[in-house]
Amino acid sequence: MKVRTKWVVLALCSLTIVMGIFLLGMQSYFNNKEIENASDQCYEIGGTPKVESDFLAMNYSFECHTDENS
Known part of the structure; x- marks a missing residue:
């Protein structure tokens, strides 16, 4: 029984x-799919995505930088 x-x-x-x-x-x-989707949307509006993530993208920050002068 113990075994x-x-x-x-x-x-x-x-x-x-x-x-x-x-x-x-x-x-x-x-999380990687979410970052990829957000980056694609950023590129569509003419922006440049800035992503900072840790190992395995468990924590990440996302910014979309656009040129406001255009």
């Missing part, structure tokens, strides 16, 4: 780790 309990605990821990990695990957993917 079976160890395998269940090991399986649950492994599943938790895999799900955590999956969720972090999905968050990073969607």
Whole structure:
């Protein structure tokens, strides 16, 4: 019975780790898509995007600089 309990605990821990990695990957993917979309819209209005992001784009800041003299 104890061997079976160890395998269940090991399986649950492994599943938790895999799900955590999956969720972090999905968050990073969607943040990158959001940055890409915002950059494309900035280029469409003649601006230049300025993006600062950390590892995996978990935190980022976005600015669109346009030439107001045109």
